[in-house]
Amino acid sequence: QEAADDEAAIRAQLRDEKEQSDMVEVKADFDPTTLPINPTAAPVQPKAPEGMPKPAAKESVVFEATTAQLQELVLESPVPVLLDVYADWCGPCKALTPALTEMAVKSGGAFRLVKLNTDTEKAASAALEVTSLPTILGIRDGKIIHMFQGMPRSEEMMKNFMLGLFNAAPFQPAITAEQTAKYEELTDKLIKTASSASFSFSARERLTERVNMRLDELVESDSVNDVEGAARLMRRLFDNVVRHPIDKKYRSVNLENKVIASKVGSSSICLSIFKSVGFVKSGSELIIGKDKKIVNVAPLMVARDAIDNWIQKNEREMVAAARRKKDMIDRVKVQAELEAAAQLEAEEEEEEEEVDSTICNLKVRLDGKKKVHEMALSQDDPISKVVDLLEIEESQEYQITCVAKRLVLKSSDETAMQKSLKDHKLMPAAAIVVKVGTGSAADASSLKERAAKKALKKGSHTMQSVGIYAKDDNNKAELIDGGNGVLYEHDVSDDEDDEAAEPAEEGAEGETGENVEEVDGEGEEKDE
Numbered sequence: 001q002e003a004a005d006d007e008a009a010i011r012a013q014l015r016d017e018k019e020q021s022d023m024v025e026v027k028a029d030f031d032p033t034t035l036p037i038n039p040t041a042a043p044v045q046p047k048a049p050e051g052m053p054k055p056a057a058k059e060s061v062v063f064e065a066t067t068a069q070l071q072e073l074v075l076e077s078p079v080p081v082l083l084d085v086y087a088d089w090c091g092p093c094k095a096l097t098p099a100l101t102e103m104a105v106k107s108g109g110a111f112r113l114v115k116l117n118t119d120t121e122k123a124a125s126a127a128l129e130v131t132s133l134p135t136i137l138g139i140r141d142g143k144i145i146h147m148f149q150g151m152p153r154s155e156e157m158m159k160n161f162m163l164g165l166f167n168a169a170p171f172q173p174a175i176t177a178e179q180t181a182k183y184e185e186l187t188d189k190l191i192k193t194a195s196s197a198s199f200s201f202s203a204r205e206r207l208t209e210r211v212n213m214r215l216d217e218l219v220e221s222d223s224v225n226d227v228e229g230a231a232r233l234m235r236r237l238f239d240n241v242v243r244h245p246i247d248k249k250y251r252s253v254n255l256e257n258k259v260i261a262s263k264v265g266s267s268s269i270c271l272s273i274f275k276s277v278g279f280v281k282s283g284s285e286l287i288i289g290k291d292k293k294i295v296n297v298a299p300l301m302v303a304r305d306a307i308d309n310w311i312q313k314n315e316r317e318m319v320a321a322a323r324r325k326k327d328m329i330d331r332v333k334v335q336a337e338l339e340a341a342a343q344l345e346a347e348e349e350e351e352e353e354e355v356d357s358t359i360c361n362l363k364v365r366l367d368g369k370k371k372v373h374e375m376a377l378s379q380d381d382p383i384s385k386v387v388d389l390l391e392i393e394e395s396q397e398y399q400i401t402c403v404a405k406r407l408v409l410k411s412s413d414e415t416a417m418q419k420s421l422k423d424h425k426l427m428p429a430a431a432i433v434v435k436v437g438t439g440s441a442a443d444a445s446s447l448k449e450r451a452a453k454k455a456l457k458k459g460s461h462t463m464q465s466v467g468i469y470a471k472d473d474n475n476k477a478e479l480i481d482g483g484n485g486v487l488y489e490h491d492v493s494d495d496e497d498d499e500a501a502e503p504a505e506e507g508a509e510g511e512t513g514e515n516v517e518e519v520d521g522e523g524e525e526k527d528e
Contacts, residue, residue: 053108070194085135127189138165142294199298223267253286367435379422
C-alpha cells in the first residue's frame with residue numbers, strides 16, 4: 001500500500017512539473033529578444049491525407065444491437081448501414097468483424113456497423129433468413145440493397161460492395177430481378193420484426209384498450225352514421241402504411257376526400273384513434289412519419305388488429321345500432337312528410353274559395369247527343385231556364401228527365417216548368433236529359449203511368465224443342481241450329497200483341513159473345 005502511495009505521489013509531482021514548464025509568465029518588462037533562439041516545440045500530430053475524412057469515435061459508428069434496437073439503429077439510420085450477423089463461436093466472424101470495425105472508424109461516420117448476435121437475437125436472424133455466418137447486409141434508407149455471406153472473396157469485391165452501398169457505383173455483378181424481389185421480402189420481414197420488438201407489451205395493451213374504448217364511444221355517439229364503415233376505413237388506411245412503410249404517399253390521409261369525409265368526417269373520436277397511432281393533423285390532412293424515411297409500423301399493426309377483433313366481436317351490436325338509427329331517421333322523415341302534408345292541406349283549405357250553397361250545378365244532355373252542357377244556375381231559377389239556355393224553339397215540344405230524382409217534365413205542363421230548381425229537388429247538383437220533339441203514343445206522361453204499364457207487361461217467352469213445329473200453329477218463331485243435330489225454336493211472340501188487340505175485342509163484345517155462345521151450343525150438340 002505504501003509503495004502504491006509513493007508511486008501516486010511521484011506521478012502527481014511529475015504532472016505538476018510538466019504543467020509549470022508549459023506555462024509562460026509574461027512580466028511587464030518582458031523582452032521577446034531574450035527568448036532562446038530554438039525553443040522546445042510541442043510535437044505535431046500527423047495530418048490525414050487531403051480528401052480523407054477524420055476518423056470517428058468507435059462508439060459513434062459501431063453498435064451491438066438487439067432486435068428491439070434495429071428500428072432505431074438500422075431502419076431509421078441517417079447513413080447507410082452494414083448489418084453484421086455473427087456468432088461468438090464463428091471463426092470467420094472473428095476475422096471479418098475487426099476489419100469492418102476499422103473501416104467504420106476510418107470512414108468518419110460515413111456508414112454504421114451494426115452487429116447482431118444470431119444466438120441471442122434469433123427472431124431477427126430468422127426474419128433475415130440467415131443460413132451461414134457471417135452474413136453481411138447493406139442497408140440504405142431502411143431497405144436492404146445487397147448482401148453476401150461468408151468472407152469476401154477479394155479486396156476488390158469488398159470495395160465494390162461499399163461503393164454500391166453508397167450509391168457511388170453499380171454493383172458488380174449487377175443485382176438480378178430475383179435478388180431484388182428477395183431483398184424486398186427480407187426488408188418487409190425485418191421492418192415488421194424490428195417494429196414489433198421495439199413496441200413493448202405494456203404499450204401494446206394500452207393502445208389496444210384505447211382503440212376499443214374509442215370505438216365503443218363511436219357506437220354510442222351520433223358523430224358517424226356508419227360505425228362499421230368508419231372502423232373498416234381506418235383499418236384499411238392503417239394497413240396501407242403497414243404494407244408500404246417506406247412509400248410516403250400512404251402516410252397522409254386527406255380529410256376532404258369524399259369517401260373519407262362521408263365515413264369519418266370531422267369526428268373527434270376517429271381523429272383521436274388516428275393520433276393514438278402516430279398521425280398528426282396538418283391542415284386538412286393527417287400525416288404520420290413526415291420527416292422519417294421509414295415508419296414504425298408496430299402501433300399501426302396493433303390498432304389494425306384491435307379494429308379487426310372489435311368488428312368481429314361487436315358486429316351484431318353495430319348492425320342493431322345501425323338499424324335503430326335508420327329506423328329513427330325513417331320515423332323523423334315520415335313525421336316531417338306528414339307535417340308538411342298537413343301544412344299544405346291547411347294552406348289549401350285556407351285558399352279554397354267558399355262554396356255558394358245557392359248554386360245548382362247541372363249537367364244537361366240533349367237526347368241522342370253525346371255533348372254535355374254544364375250549367376251553374378241559381379236555386380230560384382225555373383227549370384225552364386235550362387231549355388232557354390239550350391236555345392230550343394218555343395214552338396217545339398220537349399221533355400225533361402232526371403233519372404236520379406225520378407223526375408219527368410213535359411213542356412205542356414206550364415206549372416211544373418215554372419217551378420224552381422230547388423222545388424224540383426235538384427240541389428246542389430243533378431244530371432238531366434232534354435228530349436226535343438213529340439213522343440210516340442206508347443210513351444207515358446208520368447213515371448206512375450210507365451210503372452203501371454210495366455206491371456202489365458209479362459215479358460217474352462222462350463221455348464226449346466227438338467223437331468219441326470207446324471206452320472199453322474200461329475207461333476212467331478225462329479229456328480236456331482244448336483249443333484249436333486239439335487234445333488232450337490225461339491218464340492218471339494209477346495203479350496203486348498194480345499194487349500194491343502184488347503180494345504178491338506172490347507168494341508165487338510156483344511157480337512163476339514153471341515158468336516161464342518153459338519159456337520158453344522154447336523159444340524155441345526156435336527159433343528152430344
